[in-house]
Amino acid sequence: MRLEVHIARKVFANAAGERHDVLRDIAFTLAAGEVGVIVGPSGCGKTTLLRILTGLDHDYQGSIDRPADGRIGMVFQEPRLLPWRSVEDNIRLAAPKVDAARLSALLAVLELSAHRSHFPGELSLGLARRVALARALAVEPDFLILDEPFASLDQALAARLRDQIATLLEGRVVTTLLVTHNLDDAVRLGDRLFLLSKRPATLVHALALRPPRSARTDADVTAIKNELARLKQADG
């Protein structure tokens, strides 16, 4: 599924009634199966952007073009699991059509098989994040959104989860949007990179990353990161 985004302006009114821009002139396109990564400083309006893309927020100027019947899978910043349902029920509620074999395979890849019948309150944050990821993937989404899925995880755990996501995305056509402020994650997972400025967020750079994700070596990753650092410096 193809995603076209044109946001001219998004305004927030604060409690005192002052209106100020959160997003301004953000336009980009993601082809079916591409992984787009949005990188920007924290608090710049990334989550607001995602709320608009998923249709939770309609109060903006511009247009979002995506197939109306496309299934969305989302991993929120917090896991947002139902605490009163088991891990398996949480996944099945979001993805009623998932069959037993697929669910088992998904849980196995994410190393969750032992936690099927646990309640979210019994899980660590890292585990809960993986359950949220399993839920988003179980719906077989056409459009997958990952909102800082590695935030507040330690580096080793984040790296493992990142590799698991990379494995799961391989071999299926899922248009994916990843929000992060970690360049390493961005460069390792993305096909396209969108760099946002501070508030009000505008699109500063849109880059297509070469070579393709699967052929990218550590040397390539370093090269891209150097290139990004140079861009950043040029922006001041």
Add this chain to the structure above:
Amino acid sequence: MIRLLSVAVFFVTWWIASLFVGSAKLPPPPDVLQAIIAQARTGALFLNLGATLARVAVSFVLAMAFGTAIGYWMGRQRVADRLGDPWLIVLLNLPALVIIVLAYIWAGLTETAAIAAIAINKLPTAVVTLREGTRALDPSLDEMARIFNFPRGKAFRHVVLPQLAPYIAAASRSGLALIWKIVLVAEFLGRPNGVGFEIGVAFQLFDIPLLLAYSLSFAAIIFVIETALVQPFEARLSRWRPRAA
């Protein structure tokens, strides 16, 4: 075990107290037991307890059903909240006696009047509790349900209802306690049977063993319902919560 001990202490204290006060004012446990057995023999005990329980059950279900629905509505819709709030304040603070007497005057000394009056007494506290519960619903879970396309019924059952469950349990618990108390007043004032009616009779005849016989049987039933129904139900509802150490 500790609960049993606590009950035993109650009976021992009662017995000792009756020795000091004199059996005319506070009959000892055996006298009251005798009165209970006598009432049970004639069948009056079961008839009256049954009548009271039926009234409690019907008015409880009515009050909880309407209270939950109205409270949820007021919690979700600002207009409904503004509209209903003055009514709520009046109903909350209106003495039970006023509602019962008015109901009997307007609808006659009927079963409908009694049950309606009891239910109306309970209604506002259920509404207030459920309104608070609805206001406390987690919007982030609502968003999750919307993004994953939960159908309405499913979202209500799996996302909203479990969040309201503690509030419904609290409203049920306090509601049951309130209804137990009010139902006797309603019976005392205008019903030809039930525990409240019998207590009225005992009061007029100054028959203290009979009075205590009914009060205690009634208390025993409440106790059984609490331990056998209410508490296991609450435990089941909160089984997902990590247990406190």
